[in-house]
Structure formats: C-alpha cells, structure tokens
Amino acid sequence: METKERILKTALDLYNEQGVHTITSRHIAAEMGISAGNLHYHFKHTDEIIQTLYNRLAVGFDAIMAAVGAASDINLDIMKEFVSRSLELTYKYRFIFLHFVEIGLRIPAIRKDYHALTQRREKEFLAIFDKFKADGIFKQDIPASVLEALVTQIFIMGDFWLSNNELTGKLKGSKAIAYYSGIFASMFYPYLTKAAQQLMYDAN
Amino acid sequence: METKERILKTALDLYNEQGVHTITSRHIAAEMGISAGNLHYHFKHTDEIIQTLYNRLAVGFDAIMAAVGAASDINLDIMKEFVSRSLELTYKYRFIFLHFVEIGLRIPAIRKDYHALTQRREKEFLAIFDKFKADGIFKQDIPASVLEALVTQIFIMGDFWLSNNELTGKLKGSKAIAYYSGIFASMFYPYLTKAAQQLMYDAN
C-alpha cells in the first residue's frame, strides 16, 4: 500500500478511536513510523485528510442509495437492507459522526456538502413513503407534515445514533449496529399497516 | 456581578458561538477584558468552567422533571410544556449538545453523570407511556420493545436536534425551538389513539 493510502487508513483508525481534535498529524505519522515532514509531503494540510475521508463516506452513501434506486420494487426488506448497510458505513467512518459539528465548523466545505445532500435525500425519502402508502405498507391517514417530520427524525437518528452509543452503552461494532438497527425498525413500526406490522414481527 | 459569575456567562456565550475547542481561557479573559492570570485565579483549570456549566444544565433539567412530577395528572399538554421547556434549556446550553461527545471525552465525569441520568429518565418515560396507555392517549397494541425504542429516540432527538440544526438550516433561537418542537410533536403522533390525534390537531 502506498504511503498516501496508509496515512488515510491510519488517520481513520486514530480518529475513530480518539477523536478528531486529539489526533494531530504528528500522531498519525508516529503511529505509522514515518516523519511528520513526510506526511505533509502527501497532505499539505491536515484538513485534507479529513476532507478525503469524508469524500469516501459520501461516495459510499451514494453507492448505497444507488442500490436502493436500482431495486425493481422498494419494500420493507429493501429498506432493512438499506438501514443495515447505512449503519455499517456510518460505523466505519464513525469519527465524522461523533464530531460532526466540530468537523463542519473546521471544514465548511463539508457542512455545505452535507447540507446539499440532506436536501436531496429528503425528497427521495418522501417519494419512498408515498410508494409505501400506495402499496399498503404505510397507513393511509398519516398527515404529510408527520411524514416530513419522520424524514428529519431519520436524519438525526442516522447521524447521531453513534454519539448516543458513545455517551451511554458504548456497544462495539456489530453489537452496536444490531442494537440500533432494531431502534430504526421500531421507528417505522407505528407507521405500518396492520398487515405490514404482522410481517415485520413474523420476520424476527 | 462578581468576576466568577461573569467568567461563566462569557464562557457560555463564547462556547455557544464558537464551540468548546476553539475557545481557550485566554479568549474568555480577553473578551471580558481581564487577564488570563485572573481567570485562572477563579478557575484553576479551564475544564472546571465547562463542568460548572454542565452542572447548571443538569440542575435545570431536574427542575423541569420535578415540575412534571408535581403535576396532578400527566397529559399531552403537560408533555408539550415539558418538551418546550426542555428545548429552551437545551438551547441555552447548546454548546454542550453541539459538542457532547467531545466534552464527554474531555471530562469523563460529565459522561458518567449523563449516563446515569439517562438510565433514570428511561424508567420515568416508560412509566409515563404506561399511564398514557391506561388513559387512552396512547394506542393499546404497541409492543413494549417499540416503546423502549421510542425512549431512545427521544434521547437522541433531544440531545442532537441542535446539531442537526447547525448542520442544515441553522435556525436561530425561538425559530429553531418552534421548528423542532413541531418535530417532537409529530414524533408522538402515530402512537396516539384517534381521539388523541384529533385533539392534537384541534389544538393547532
């Protein structure tokens, strides 16, 4: 693996473990056994490392969304798959979510990009919910404003379940993902028709 | 106002505006027009300032919870009042929530305290939900696991609505509080009985 890639990998590990403001370029270099000068040959500014990692996260999410878009029919199983993949990706780049506001302040480009992203995603989610209504998965009589609020809830939960985990239980890896996947599933439950609720409980 | 109190006030303002890792004891002193030496006479360690502010937040929340406990009957109006007061307090000490993980890492005592707090609160919420069920406010047929998940949702939403606001809309003050109060109300909607749903919509 070339040095540049090793820097990114080491940075990701250290950031995930100790947070973005604790870890400096010197820490990353030391951990790798290279000089700080060398590191800064590959990344002139430390922020570029964070920016690059964020970009990879964004690309990863695009891939997940593309998979949902490619599905011939969007149903609850597809959504489950979507949730599970999203949580895994989130966990892989968890330092970003654990320090999202801090990073957004430090690198405004990231905040702007994220903001644009959520606006796109909001429409996509509302379209999916419409389809769920039409297909008898979601109840018919839910006000539009409640569904819009649900989208915001999904964003907040998706972005900060890791912070909640950090502040409370501190479940690790797949255990955390499994637990919060359950939370996400429960989140949808009261919006489902009786038939869909049955289906969900049979599945477990 | 004595110097110590002015330090706390200035620190709160600066932390809220610029985050906890950007603002140093020197910044706070400079903003007040006092020397850094003087500041450190009142607070030997900068972390003590953060700790003190966190304690005040915790006391504030206890007061809000006490008000709920004192109510003769817990109904949706009481809950609305609870949400609105909580959001206001959260906004007042927003730097804590905007940098919760960071602060929890920096001052472990805060994380421990918060952790203990949520465990107490979880039971309180579940008791309230039980009462809502008995009183025909919540639907009867909601599985216990779904209600437990709802409590976690409430915690995550309560702790991170401000971070979501920071990363996206950046609504200010009362506008942010009003918007996210609406999100919280919608969050409960699908759990309510038809009668309670009607009541909620009449109220608006």
Add this chain to the structure above:
DNA sequence: TTGGATTTAGAACAAATGTACTAATTATTT
C-alpha cells in the same frame, strides 16, 4: 488607619501544533 486577605495584571515556561525548509535517499526514466 493599619494590616491582612482577596483580587488582579503581567511575565514566564514548557509542551504541542501546523507547516515550511533542507538535504539525503530511493525510484524511475532514458
């Protein structure tokens, strides 16, 4: 008013940080 306590300013310090610079080493191309 005098003497002790409290409060304050300002200087000083060690550690850490981001990054630039230089020179050496290594890799690649011709």
Add this chain to the structure above:
DNA sequence: AAATAATTAGTACATTTGTTCTAAATCCAA
C-alpha cells in the same frame, strides 16, 4: 549508468495553550 523525479527524515520556527509565579493593587475588618 546517468539524470531526473519522487519520497523521506530531520530540523526549525512561529503560534498557541494551560498554567504558574510574582508583585502590585484593592478591599475589608479591627
């Protein structure tokens, strides 16, 4: 093999930070 380019280590520097120390100023009680 020679020339050129890429990579690397190591040094250096200005800035910032938390904190300590000293001495002056201010306050307060007797």
